[in-house]
Amino acid sequence: MGWTDRHCRYFHRLLSRHTRLYTEMITADAIVHGDQDYLLQMNPQEHPVALQLGGSDPEQLARAVKIAEGYGYDEFNLNVGCPSDRVQTGRFGACLMKEPERVKDCLAAMNESTERLVSVKCRIGVDDMDDEAGLTDFVDIVQSSGIQHFIIHARKAWLEGLSPKQNREIPPLNYPRVYDLKANFLDLQIIINGGVETLEQVYEHLQQVDGVMMGRQAYHTPYLLALVDRSFFNSQDPVVSRHQVGEAMIPYIEGQLAEGVGLYQITRHMLGLFYGQPGARHFRRILSSQAAGSKGDIEVYKTALKSVPQSQTLSLEQSA
Ligand SMILES: Cc1cc2nc3c(=O)[nH]c(=O)nc-3n(C[C@H](O)[C@H](O)[C@H](O)COP(=O)(O)O)c2cc1C
Numbered sequence: 001m002g003w004t005d006r007h008c009r010y011f012h013r014l015l016s017r018h019t020r021l022y023t024e025m026i027t028a029d030a031i032v033h034g035d036q037d038y039l040l041q042m043n044p045q046e047h048p049v050a051l052q053l054g055g056s057d058p059e060q061l062a063r064a065v066k067i068a069e070g071y072g073y074d075e076f077n078l079n080v081g082c083p084s085d086r087v088q089t090g091r092f093g094a095c096l097m098k099e100p101e102r103v104k105d106c107l108a109a110m111n112e113s114t115e116r117l118v119s120v121k122c123r124i125g126v127d128d129m130d131d132e133a134g135l136t137d138f139v140d141i142v143q144s145s146g147i148q149h150f151i152i153h154a155r156k157a158w159l160e161g162l163s164p165k166q167n168r169e170i171p172p173l174n175y176p177r178v179y180d181l182k183a184n185f186l187d188l189q190i191i192i193n194g195g196v197e198t199l200e201q202v203y204e205h206l207q208q209v210d211g212v213m214m215g216r217q218a219y220h221t222p223y224l225l226a227l228v229d230r231s232f233f234n235s236q237d238p239v240v241s242r243h244q245v246g247e248a249m250i251p252y253i254e255g256q257l258a259e260g261v262g263l264y265q266i267t268r269h270m271l272g273l274f275y276g277q278p279g280a281r282h283f284r285r286i287l288s289s290q291a292a293g294s295k296g297d298i299e300v301y302k303t304a305l306k307s308v309p310q311s312q313t314l315s316l317e318q319s320a
Contacts, residue, residue, distance in 0.1 A: 001025055003219055007261070008269035009046045010252055012218070014245045015225035018233040021049050022213075025079045027090070028055030028064035040071040050075035052121070054082070056092040056102060058109035065113045075149075076110055078103070080122040083157040083167045094157040097126045097134075100141040107145035119149035121193070124177050125156045131177060139185060148187065151213055154178045154194040168194075168216075179208040199224060199231055206232070221275045242273055246305045254298055263296030267304075279308035 001024045004012075009021045026039050031053075042049060051073040055061045065076045079087075080096045080103055087093035096103050103120065111118045120142060125134045139150060155171040162170060173195050182190040191211035196202060202212045218225060223242055229235035240248075253266055267287045274280035286304035290296060 003269070005269075006042050006046065007256070007266040008219075009049060010043050011245075011249060011266075011269055012222060012225055013046050014248050015222060015240065016228045017237070018048075018229050018235065019225055020075070021046060022077065023049065023051050023073075025052045025054045025082060027092075028053050028057065028060045029090075031064040031067055032060055036067060036071075040068055040073075042071060042073070044072070047072070048074040050077050050117075050119070052077045052079050053110075054079045054087060054090070054092050056090070056096055056099075056106060058102075058105045061106050062109040062113040065110045065118075069114050069116065073116070075117040075119060076114060077119045077121055077151070078106055078110065080120055081153050081157065082164070083126075083159055083162070084164045088159060094123055094126050095159055097122055097129065097138055097157075100138045103138075104142050104145040107142060107147045111146050117149060118147050119151060120147060121151040121153065123153050123155065123157045124174055126159055127156070129156070131156075131174070135177065135181060136184065139181060139188070143185070143188060149189045149191065150181075151191040151193055151211075152178045152181065154192055175205070175208075182209045199227060202232070219269075220272045222270075222272055223275065242277065243305070243308070243310055246270075246273060246308075250298065250302070253301055257298060262292075263298075263300060264291040267291045267301060274308050277308065282307040 004022055004024055009023070012019070012021055031039055040051070051068050053061060053064055053076060055064065055078075061078070068076065079093055082093035084093065088095045107118060107120060122138070125131055154173050154175050154177065157167045158171060175192065178190060178192045182188070189210045191213055192205050192209045193213035193215065196205065196212055196214050197217045202214070205212045226239050229237060230239060249266075249270070253263065256266055257263060264287070271284045271287060274283050283304050286300065286307060290300045
C-alpha cells in the first residue's frame with residue numbers, strides 16, 4: 001500500500017515487459033461502495049497486472065472481482081498476509097490464516113465470479129500456529145476452493161506487539177518451509193516472497209518453487225527489473241538503459257500532469273532509477289526537493305534527468 005499504484009506500475013512496465021505486477025491492496029468494501037474509477041483505473045500498457053483485494057466476505061469479494069474485471073485486471077489476489085491493526089479490525093489480512101474455511105469460501109466465490117486467475121497471498125503462519133501442520137492444513141483446506149496459486153511470504157506474522165514494518169523484518173525468513181510445501185503439493189503453483197534482493201537469488205529459488213515475488217528491492221532499485229525478461233522469460237529484446245526509461249516516462253508524465261496529477265505522485269516511484277550510478281543522488285535530490293511543490297512541472301523532471309551524465313551511465317550488462 002502506498003507504493004505500487006498505477007504510476008509506479010507504468011514505470012516498472014517500461015523496465016520489464018513480462019514481470020507480473022501487483023496493485024496495492026484495495027478492500028472489496030471500497031470497490032463495492034466507493035469511487036470505482038478512482039480505485040481501479042489502470043493504463044492498458046500495464047498488463048499483466050494482478051489486483052490485490054482485502055476482505056473476508058465471500059459475496060462482497062465476488063462482487064468486487066466482477067466489477068474489477070471490467071477494468072481489465074488479469075488476476076485477482078486475496079490478501080491473507082497483512083498484519084496491520086486496521087486490517088485485523090476488519091477481520092481480514094493475516095488474521096484470516098486462523099480461519100482457513102472462510103478463506104476457502106472467499107476464494108471459491110471469487111473464482112466462481114471470473115474466468116481469470118485467482119490467487120492468495122499468505123504467510124507461513126501467524127502467532128503460535130504450528131510451523132509444519134498449521135501451514136499444511138491451511139493450504140490443504142484453501143486449495144479445495146479450486147485455486148492453485150499461492151504466494152507465500154516466507155515468515156510468520158505476529159498479530160500483536162509488532163508493527164507491520166517489524167512484521168516484515170523481525171520474524172525470521174524460513175525458505176525451506178516454502179520449499180517443503182511445494183514438495184508436498186506438487187500440483188500447486190507456489191510463489192515465494194520475502195527478502196529476495198538479487199536476480200541470482202531469484203534463480204536459486206526457482207530451482208525449488210514456481211515463482212518469486214519481489215517487493216522492497218524491486219521498488220528501491222527498480223533497474224533490476226530490466227534484466228528479468230532476458231533472464232527468466234526468454235526475451236531477446238535489448239536491455240533498456242536507465243536513461244531510455246527516464247526519457248520514455250516524459251510523454252506519460254506530461255499526459256498525467258495535464259490531467260491534474262502532481263509531478264511527485266509519479267516521480268516519487270522513480271527515485272531509485274539511477275541507484276548506484278554517478279549522479280543518482282543529484283537526480284533524487286532534484287525530484288525530492290522540487291517536484292513536490294505546486295510548481296513541479298515537466299521541466300523539473302527533465303532537469304533531474306539531464307543531471308545524470310549519460311556517458312557515465314553504465315548499462316546493466318556492463319555493471320552486472
Ligand atoms: C510499504 C509497504 C507496503 C506493502 N503493502 C502490501 C500490500 O498492500 N499487500 C501485500 O500483500 N503486501 C504488502 N507489502 C508486503 C510486500 O508485498 C512483501 O510481502 C514484503 O515486503 C516482503 O517481501 P520483500 O522482502 O520482497 O519486500 C507491503 C510492503 C511494504 C514495504
